[in-house]
Amino acid sequence: MVRAPSFDKNGIKKGAWSEDEDNKLRAYIQRYGHPNWRELPKFAGLSRCGKSCRLRWMNYLRPNVKHGSFTKEEEDVIIRVHNKLGNKWSKMAALLPGRSDNEIKNYWHTHLKDRVRKEQIVIKNEQSENLYEPHDANANRWPIENSNFINAEQEVEILLAVLSSDLAPSSSTSESSPTSLSVSDYEVPCDVTPQISDTFGNLWMEPYLPDEGSIISSSDYMFSSFGLSDEVISQASLQDEIIDDLFLWST
DNA sequence: AATGTGCGCAACCGCCTTACC
DNA sequence: CGGTAAGGCGGTTGCGCACAT
Structure with a gap:
């Protein structure tokens, strides 16, 4: 071996x-x-x-490094991030505490690659059957295909930013209704905030409509589209890097 | 039982980025 | 600003194991 x-x-x-x-x-x-x-x-x-x-x-x-089979949740994260970014193993590792980029890479090649390829063929076939209903409400149930209002890397990085504690809503606001979330709920450095708004426009402000009658914020939509658990979210430790990235994108 | 074959995964390699002088 | 060193990343390789023939 x-x-x-x-x-x-x-x-x-x-x-x-x-x-x-x-x-x-x-x-x-x-x-x-x-x-x-x-x-x-x-x-x-x-x-x-x-x-x-x-x-x-x-x-x-290194301490806390995990070995052994991946959970369904970990597989989902890998598949979704790979769908967005491709072979960005280190980004995936950042979302999966205890997993190394090397292990994720190996797992992708040995377990997930072929499976995803087959599933994508199925999705494409199903989509081709809906060609004449591009604005159907059900289309919103395909988050990966319908979330490209910014580029994919930015979306994943913003997800990481929102997941990290420095940018997450403070405890006083986190219990409030999702519809009340706005960019002001996040502790974004003051010199960065206006540039983020300029760059991403309504991403932070407009609610996303996943289904008839229900309203959630764009950021909540991104959480759900990546299927990340609160536990995974709370363990993300990339806040400095993410803030730097956000700053770079906005300039 | 012996041999062949494919798989899984640890480790290597080369390139790119970043930091420093 | 260019050169160099170090770290980091992604692609690839090599080998042991399990299973098939």
Whole structure:
């Protein structure tokens, strides 16, 4: 299952990691952190390159990393994000705490790729049958196909932004009716807010109509379209990066 | 029992981006 | 502003295992 250990011409070990190497790397990082991956193996007593150490830590040794089969919810997130962005494994990993980008990538190629391909064929066939009813209310039940009012990457990033605690509504407003949500409910930095409004227009202000008679906000619609649980949402820790991204898009 | 074949996944490789000088 | 180093990302590979023949 793993590559056989070997040494390159510089004496750098390659291939499968031994338990002893794992212990050395784990102990060193837990004590000193990893301010410099290139220097780390030297001080940790490992005959590995820095990249190899980083990969081993990120994919296998770091705390809380999960292994084993994916849940249905995790599969849904992968499929939906892949539908929007393609092979952005690190974005998916950010939405799935404990899962590494490498593991998600492997899981996609071995379990999901073919399944999604088949399902997309089915969806396309069903859509082609509805060609003459493009504005039918039921069309809103296809969130992936009907949410391209901004580009896909922006949509996922805005989703992450809304999911993160800094931008989420404060507790005093989160209990209120969804129809009352507006951009002012979010703690967006003051120098960013007007630019977001300029860029995304009514995205933050207009309610989305998923079905006759019910009204939810655009952001709530995005939550539901990605099928993310509150638990996943609360664990997202990308707020700084997201705010930076939002700022960049708006300039 | 021996051999062949496909799958799953850890690890490697090369490129791109970012930070620093 | 250009060069360099380091980190990060996505594509690909190699090998052990399970199953089929």
